[in-house]
Amino acid sequence: QVQLVESGGGTVQAGGSLRLSCAASGRTFSRYVMGWFRQAPGKEREFVAAISWSGGTTSYADSVKGRFTVSRDNAKNTVYLQMNSLKPEDTAVYYCTAGSKGVSRSRTWYDYWGQGTQVTVSS
Numbered sequence: 001q002v003q004l005v006e007s008g009g010g011t012v013q014a015g016g017s018l019r020l021s022c023a024a025s026g027r028t029f030s031r032y033v034m035g036w037f038r039q040a041p042g043k044e045r046e047f048v049a050a051i052s053w054s055g056g057t058t059s060y061a062d063s064v065k066g067r068f069t070v071s072r073d074n075a076k077n078t079v080y081l082q083m084n085s086l087k088p089e090d091t092a093v094y095y096c097t098a099g100s101k102g103v104s105r106s107r108t109w110y111d112y113w114g115q116g117t118q119v120t121v122s123s
Contacts, residue, residue, distance in 0.1 A: 002112040009117030020081040022096030030074040038092035047105040
């Protein structure tokens, strides 16, 4: 079992930055692929970014590529999402997720989910 707790959400003006953190429980954190998804009101949950267990492979949604960076610190059982140049359309609840398969953009690939953290970008 892996428990995930996100933090770092908040309200920021367009063009600003936020860094989300996701702390994971369990001793096998380094074996999991970690991902970030988001869900805006009235929309389906969508892929944002993912990182392999070693950090050597990352994947980003086209809408965030070049603005967001996913990273992880296996010693701290934590994965991060640095979000720069934020836009109002980035407003959503952001979810951290963990999976035992490879890096994927599919929700069904992941086994564990956090409760989410709200990010609001004002124009």
